[in-house]
Amino acid sequence: xxxxxxxxFTAPDETAPRPATGDEPExxxxxxxxxxxxxxxxxxxxxxxRTLVRQIAQHAHSEIIGMQPEGNWxxxxxxxxxxxxxxAKVQDEAGHxxxxxxxxxxxxxxxxxxxxxxxxxxxxxxxIFNYPTLTWADVxxxxxxxxxxxxxxxxxxxxxxxxxxxxxxxxxxxEESFHQRQGFxxxxxxxxxxxxxxxxxxxxxxxxxxPSLMMFGPPDDDSPNSAQSMAxxxxxxxxxxxxxxxxxxxxxxAEALGLTLPDPEIRWNDERGHYDFGEVDFTELFEVIxxxxxxxxxxxxxxxRAHEDGAWVREAANAxxxxxxxxxxxxxx
Amino acid sequence: xxxxxxxxVFVRSxxxxxxxxVGSLHAPDAEMALRNARDLYTRRQEGVSLWVVPAAEIVAxxxxxxxxxxDPAADKIYRHPTFYDVPEGVEHL
Numbered sequence: 519x520x521x522x523x524x525x526x527f528t529a530p531d532e533t534a535p536r537p538a539t540g541d542e543p544e545x546x547x548x549x550x551x552x553x554x555x556x557x558x559x560x561x562x563x564x565x566x567x568r569t570l571v572r573q574i575a576q577h578a579h580s581e582i583i584g585m586q587p588e589g590n591w592x593x594x595x596x597x598x599x600x601x602x603x604x605x606a607k608v609q610d611e612a613g614h615x616x617x618x619x620x621x622x623x624x625x626x627x628x629x630x631x632x633x634x635x636x637x638x639x640x641x642x643x644x645x646i647f648n649y650p651t652l653t654w655a656d657v658x659x660x661x662x663x664x665x666x667x668x669x670x671x672x673x674x675x676x677x678x679x680x681x682x683x684x685x686x687x688x689x690x691x692x693e694e695s696f697h698q699r700q701g702f703x704x705x706x707x708x709x710x711x712x713x714x715x716x717x718x719x720x721x722x723x724x725x726x727x728x729p730s731l732m733m734f735g736p737p738d739d740d741s742p743n744s745a746q747s748m749a750x751x752x753x754x755x756x757x758x759x760x761x762x763x764x765x766x767x768x769x770x771x772a773e774a775l776g777l778t779l780p781d782p783e784i785r786w787n788d789e790r791g792h793y794d795f796g797e798v799d800f801t802e803l804f805e806v807i808x809x810x811x812x813x814x815x816x817x818x819x820x821x822x823r824a825h826e827d828g829a830w831v832r833e834a835a836n837a838x839x840x841x842x843x844x845x846x847x848x849x850x851x
Numbered sequence: 852x853x854x855x856x857x858x859x860v861f862v863r864s865x866x867x868x869x870x871x872x873v874g875s876l877h878a879p880d881a882e883m884a885l886r887n888a889r890d891l892y893t894r895r896q897e898g899v900s901l902w903v904v905p906a907a908e909i910v911a912x913x914x915x916x917x918x919x920x921x922d923p924a925a926d927k928i929y930r931h932p933t934f935y936d937v938p939e940g941v942e943h944l
């Protein structure tokens with residue numbers, strides 16, 4: 519299973535905890551019917567709680583794992599301006615992870631447990647971060663396409679039925695728009711630079727386009743959890759609708775960049791009022807989800823190492839807090 | 852290892868406004884909670900003042916009893932100015 523920046527789907531042969539549609543408390547149903555917000559201490563059906571914990575935790579994991587592909591370029595950013603921007607962006611991803619872990623904790627789980635589940639592979643993160651950032655232009659492509667897709671997925675989550683998740687998403691969405699613009703600006707600069715720079719930008723877009731479309735999850739017919747999430751007001755639009763919205767948004771932006779999208783089937787369909795586009799290869803998505811992407815092992819190893827290397831900092835902070843508390847206690851006595 | 856306790860964070864966005872709850876975070880002590888809150892919730896100058904409160908210290912009303920708890924106010928509509936009839940032509944009232 520993988521929560522893709524606020525989506526929730528599985529590879530076909532993986533088992534997702536099937537939400538048991540049992541009795542739902544009257545107060546809960548009334549809240550949903552009235553488009554009211556559900557808050558932490560309300561009487562929640564277990565299945566709703568479990569689904570939210572899984573989705574919010576995986577969303578949080580995606581944010582912190584998402585620091586890695588871009589962090590890879592901080593020391594090699596082409597100018598001080600780009601470096602300062604990239605550091606701010608990566609810091610934002612850490613912040614987004616923390617907002618989301620805090621939202622998950624309102625459901626009665628522990629952040630430390632969620633991190634354990636990430637580290638042991640029981641919970642996953644967005645498969646998009648299992649692709650490598652080979653060039654500086656990839657940082658641009660991630661901002662423009664990956665964050666662009668994330669925004670399309672996340673904006674409807676600002677109206678999610680669960681209050682703490684919706685509030686976290688409002689903060690996240692405000693901050694994401696800078697991420698997308700800085701990516702677009704990187705690509706625009708490269709695309710209007712030397713032929714080699716333009717080729718680098720085109721190559722990044724060629725590699726990130728299809729994985730970005732996969733971020734919306736499998737087609738609607740093949741997305742068994744969607745209906746329940748929609749009934750619960752967690753999900754507001756289908757995977758295919760969101761994917762179409764992203765394509766419609768992005769095609770004109772690619773034209774403005776002077777870059778092409780690697781899909782010969784993209785063309786405006788007057789009748790539908792949308793861009794047509796080619797078929798997404800979901801076998802690739804499911805392979806990456808199952809751990810066979812280019813960077814799955816590297817991302818996890820780095821994450822676990824960073825956590826373990828930081829253990830002494832957490833211990834020292836505890837020891838300092840204990841010492842201060844003991845001193846304060848002695849002063850009072 | 853012992854987990855850091857949870858703190859609730861309140862931000863005053865500018866002078867003249869009250870502190871508003873923005874979320875929570877983990878920190879080993881109050882001072883670190885304040886510093887973490889600054890880094891987490893005011894990266895874009897969202898505030899001029901911060902409060903951090905140990906989450907365990909907050910006493911909250913129960914949602915299950917919300918109806919009964921808040922019920923006494925429900926039938927006292929005379930507490931609102933719109934309850935009163937004002938004769939036509941009377942101003943500044």
